[in-house]
Amino acid sequence: MHELDTWRDRLRALAAQLADDDGAHDASHLDRVWRNAQAIMAGQHAENGAQADTLSVLAACYLHDLVNVPKNDPRRAQASRLSAELARTELQRLGFPAERLDSVAHAIEAHSFSAAIPATTLEAKIVQDADRLDGLGAVGLARMFYIAGRMGSSLAHGSDPLGTSRALDDKAYSLDHIPVKLARLPAMMQTAAGRRLGEQRLAMLEDFRTVFAAEWTGA
Numbered sequence: 001m002h003e004l005d006t007w008r009d010r011l012r013a014l015a016a017q018l019a020d021d022d023g024a025h026d027a028s029h030l031d032r033v034w035r036n037a038q039a040i041m042a043g044q045h046a047e048n049g050a051q052a053d054t055l056s057v058l059a060a061c062y063l064h065d066l067v068n069v070p071k072n073d074p075r076r077a078q079a080s081r082l083s084a085e086l087a088r089t090e091l092q093r094l095g096f097p098a099e100r101l102d103s104v105a106h107a108i109e110a111h112s113f114s115a116a117i118p119a120t121t122l123e124a125k126i127v128q129d130a131d132r133l134d135g136l137g138a139v140g141l142a143r144m145f146y147i148a149g150r151m152g153s154s155l156a157h158g159s160d161p162l163g164t165s166r167a168l169d170d171k172a173y174s175l176d177h178i179p180v181k182l183a184r185l186p187a188m189m190q191t192a193a194g195r196r197l198g199e200q201r202l203a204m205l206e207d208f209r210t211v212f213a214a215e216w217t218g219a
Contacts, residue, residue, distance in 0.1 A: 003055070004054060004055065004058060007055060007058060007059070007096075008034070008058060008062070010094060011058065011059055011062035011063060012027065012030065012031075012062055014062075014063070014090055014094070015027065015030055015062050015063060015065075015066065018066050018086075018090075019065075019068075022068055022150075023146055024143040024146050024147050025065045025068050029065070029134060029143075030061060030062050030065070032134050032139065033061045033064070033127075033130045033131050033133075033134055034058060034061040034062065034130070036129070036130035036131075036133045036134060036194075036197075037057050037058075037061050037126050037127060037129075037130035039193065039197065040126050040129055040130055040191050040193045040194050040197070041054065041057065041126060042193075043191070043192065043193025043196070044122075044126070044191055044192070044193055047192055047193065048192075050122060052122045052123050052126055053100065053103060053123055055097070055100060056100045056103040056104050056107065056123045057107070057123050057126055057127060059087070059091065059096065059100070059104045060087075060103075060104050060107035060108050060111070060123065060124075060127045061127055061130060061131075063083065063086075063087040063090070063091075063104070063108060064080070064083060064087075064107070064108045064111045064127065064131060065079075065083060066082075066083040066086045066087055066090075067079050067082040067083045067086060068083075077112070077114045077115050077116075078115075079112060079114070079115070080108055080109050080110070080111060080112035080114075080115045080117070081109055081115065083108050083109075084104075084105040084106075084108040084109045085105075087104060087105065087108055088101055088104070088105050091104065103121060103123050103124075104123075106119075106120065106121060106123075106124050107119070107121065107123050107124040107126075107127040107128075108127070110124040110127075110128055111124070111127050111128045111131045113132070113181070119190055125190030125191055126190075126191060126194075128190055129189045129190055129191050129193075129194030129195075129198075130194070132185045132188070132189065132194070132198065133194060133197055133198060133201065135181075135182060135185065136182060136185060136186075136198055136201035136202055136204075136205060137200075137201030137204055137205070138204060140182065140201065140205065141204075141205060141208060144174060144177050144178075144182070145174055148174030148177070151171070153170075153171060153172060153173060153174050154172060154173050154174065155173070155174050155175060155216075156173050156174065156175040156176075156212070156213070156216055157172075157173050157175075157176075159217070161173075161175055161212065161213040161216045161217065162209070162213045163176060163179070168180050175209060175212060175213075178205050178206070178209050179209075182202065182205055183202060183205075183206070185198055185202070186198030186199045186202050
C-alpha cells in the first residue's frame, strides 16, 4: 500500500501543476474518481474475483483530465487522446513502470464520453465508470449547473422545463442534460458495481428534476 500512497501523492501533485481553473475537473474531482474506482474494484472482486492492476487505475484516475477542453468546444472529442499523450510523457519522466504505460494511456483515452473509444481492458472499464459516476448524484448535479454556467446556458426552459412539448437541448438548458446524457450513463456502465452505483445516483437526479420543474412552473 505504501507504493500506491507514494504514487498517489506524486500523481496528484502533477495533475495540480497542470490543471486549469475548471472547478468541475479540479483536484477534488480526481480524488472522487479514485474513490469511485476503489469502490468499483472492491465490488468487482467480491462479485466475480476480477482483479485490476491498481497502480494503472490510480494513474489514469489522476491524469485523465490533464488536457481539459470545454464541453462546447469542437475539439472536445480530442481531449482524452491529448491527455493520454501528455500522461505518457509525464509518467516516463517520473519513472513510472514502463510496462504499465499502455494500460494507463488506454484507460485515459477511453474514459471520455465524447471520444466514444471502446474500453477494452478491465482497468479502462473501471476508470470510465468511476469518472461517469462523478457526473451523477448530488455532486454530479452541482457539477452540471457549474459547467452550464461556464457555458452560458440557462437553468431550464421558461415554460416547459421537462421538455414535454419541445425538443430537448442541453446546450441551451442545463436541466435537459439529465435526460439527454446523464440518464443514459447507468446502462452504459462497464462494470456491475458501477451500474449499481449509477442507478442509485440517477434516481436522486430524476427526483430533483421533478421537484425543480414543479417549483419552476408553480405547478
